[in-house]
Amino acid sequence: MTKCLLLSMNEWRTRHEPAVPTVETVHLQVGAFTCVEPDQLVFTWEAAVRGSWLDGARLAIEPVPLVGRCVLCSSTYAPSAEQGYRSPCCEHPMEEIVSGRELRIRSVDYTLTSTPLAVANAS
Amino acid sequence: MHMPLEDTLGLNLLAANQHQAEHNRAHFDAWKLLCLNVMSSPGAGKTSLLEHTITALANDLEMAVLEGDMTTQLDAQRLEAVGVPVVPITTGRACHLDAAMVSGGLSLLQQRLDPASLDLLWVENVGNLVCPAEFEVGEHRKVALLSVTEGDDKPLKYPVMFREADCVLITKTDLLPYLPVDLQRFEAHIREVNPRCTVLPVSAINGDGLEAWYRWVLSSCAALLADPSPSVLVPA
Numbered sequence: 001m002t003k004c005l006l007l008s009m010n011e012w013r014t015r016h017e018p019a020v021p022t023v024e025t026v027h028l029q030v031g032a033f034t035c036v037e038p039d040q041l042v043f044t045w046e047a048a049v050r051g052s053w054l055d056g057a058r059l060a061i062e063p064v065p066l067v068g069r070c071v072l073c074s075s076t077y078a079p080s081a082e083q084g085y086r087s088p089c090c091e092h093p094m095e096e097i098v099s100g101r102e103l104r105i106r107s108v109d110y111t112l113t114s115t116p117l118a119v120a121n122a123s
Numbered sequence: 124m125h126m127p128l129e130d131t132l133g134l135n136l137l138a139a140n141q142h143q144a145e146h147n148r149a150h151f152d153a154w155k156l157l158c159l160n161v162m163s164s165p166g167a168g169k170t171s172l173l174e175h176t177i178t179a180l181a182n183d184l185e186m187a188v189l190e191g192d193m194t195t196q197l198d199a200q201r202l203e204a205v206g207v208p209v210v211p212i213t214t215g216r217a218c219h220l221d222a223a224m225v226s227g228g229l230s231l232l233q234q235r236l237d238p239a240s241l242d243l244l245w246v247e248n249v250g251n252l253v254c255p256a257e258f259e260v261g262e263h264r265k266v267a268l269l270s271v272t273e274g275d276d277k278p279l280k281y282p283v284m285f286r287e288a289d290c291v292l293i294t295k296t297d298l299l300p301y302l303p304v305d306l307q308r309f310e311a312h313i314r315e316v317n318p319r320c321t322v323l324p325v326s327a328i329n330g331d332g333l334e335a336w337y338r339w340v341l342s343s344c345a346a347l348l349a350d351p352s353p354s355v356l357v358p359a
Contacts, residue, residue, distance in 0.1 A: 001257070004221070007139030012132065021128075028136060035257045035283050036136075081279045084315040093318040094286075103136040103257070107129050 001036055002044040008105060009054060021110040023057040032066040033100035066100030140258055143222035147229065147261025154239040157347045158246060159340070160260055162284065163268035164277075165250030168294040170198045171327040172268065172336075173245055177205050179337055184242040184344060189228040191220040191249045198247065208235055219254035220246065222261055242344055252281040264289040264343055271295050275308040282316040290321040290339055297326040 005028075013021060030036050038061040045059045068079040070087035076098055079085040085094035135141055151158045161169050177186055187208040190199040199211035210228045212220060225246060232238060246262060248255045267288035269277055272295060278285040285291060293309050310322050321339060325332035 001136070001254075004137050004140050004258075008134060008136060011139055011142075012130070012134070030136075033283060033286075035253045081282070084279060084312065085282065086315060093315045095318050097286075105132045105134040105136055105138070107131045109129050111128065 001041060002048045006048060012108065013053065016112060019112045020053070021112055023054055023108055023110045025058045025060050025109040027106045028059065028061045029064050029102040029104040029106050030061050031064040031100040031102035033097065034103055036103060038063060062106070064099050064102045067098040068094045069096040069098050071095045137257065140222050143226055144259040144261040147222055147226055148263070150229065151244065151261060151263065154241065155348060156238055156241050156244055157344045158244045158262045159264055159266055160246045160248060160262035161266045162248045162255045163250060164252045164273060167268040167270040167273065168327060169247050169268055170201055172292065172294065173202055173247060174205050175327045175333060176337065176340065177202065177207050179333070180340065181206065183341060185240055186243045186245065187232055187236070187241055188245045188247060189225055190247050193218070193249055208232065214249055218249055218251045219258050220248050220260055221258045225260040252277065252284045256284040256287050263347060266290045266292065268292045268294050269309065271298055271302060271304055271309065275304060275312050278312040278316050285313055286316045288317065288320050290323065292336060293322065293324040295326060296324045296331055297328040
């Protein structure tokens with residue numbers, strides 16, 4: 001997952017060529033109904049960016065709760081494994097997920113320098 | 124002078140993998156080739172299921188397999204033995220296949236045959252109920268296996284995998300007489316996290332349920348051929 005995030009950030013960097021963005025913070029939204037553990041992602045991120053163009057960039061994770069919508073009565077609810085993810089109102093299976101599947105790079109805080117990319121790669 | 128900036132991206136964290144997966148799927152569509160991503164925990168019966176399915180459908184479909192495993196080529200050898208081209212993808216320490224690995228496997232497959240001559244490409248993922256659920260490889264449909272020996276609570280404990288699946292096979296049903304489990308509870312828990320998927324109880328040992336599974340595979344291939352627009356089988 002960290003490798004994939006780095007690849008996505010590399011793609012983003014190419015938008016700014018030939019300038020080089022110095023990233024202060026990468027803001028992520030991570031849903032509760034995903035296979036990502038936020039603490040583990042922060043831990044591996046810090047190790048993975050060391051020595052790279054993202055060295056020193058902080059990862060800020062906004063957790064997004066799992067919210068379902070009952071398709072029978074349209075009310076939203078917090079599905080739980082203990083309740084079999086069913087809606088408490090109508091006991092209906094979790095058909096519609098309103099939030100909780102987010103794995104999103106919401107925004108990046110950065111500054112731009114005019115250093116040519118080749119130099120940035122070498123450093 | 125440095126100006127503090129902020130890019131509002133709304134970009135998927137897995138964007139790089141997603142782009143490669145879409146690239147793979149565009150190739151599959153151009154080749155009119157259905158790609159099924161088969162996932163489960165280790166030992167749920169993916170390879171046995173593929174051995175039986177490939178043998179049974181050999182007269183109906185031209186098939187090949189991309190076989191993902193962390194180490195060894197044991198499963199790849201088993202599937203080669205049933206007469207299909209198999210490309211092993213050894214992931215090392217990675218617990219799932221990603222789109223780039225599948226792209227590499229496709230390149231190796233292309234050295235052996237023309238993919239346009241195939242009807243169906245099986246991707247047998249690494250045995251794991253967590254990460255493969257998040258990493259698309261370009262498949263048209265996801266198939267998840269859950270064996271009756273694993274317990275009926277697994278869809279609740281690993282909900283993302285079963286939520287994402289288009290078809291869930293409850294495997295090893297020949298063992299039901301020897302286990303204190305209830306098949307209906309397996310199906311009920313799968314439907315709680317995914318009311319829309321197809322659920323099929325099967326046994327590769329006694330053949331129970333396999334005909335229904337073969338029909339599902341054939342109808343998926345037929346759906347791709349009937350409407351080859353790129354989005355037709357892409358999971359929502």
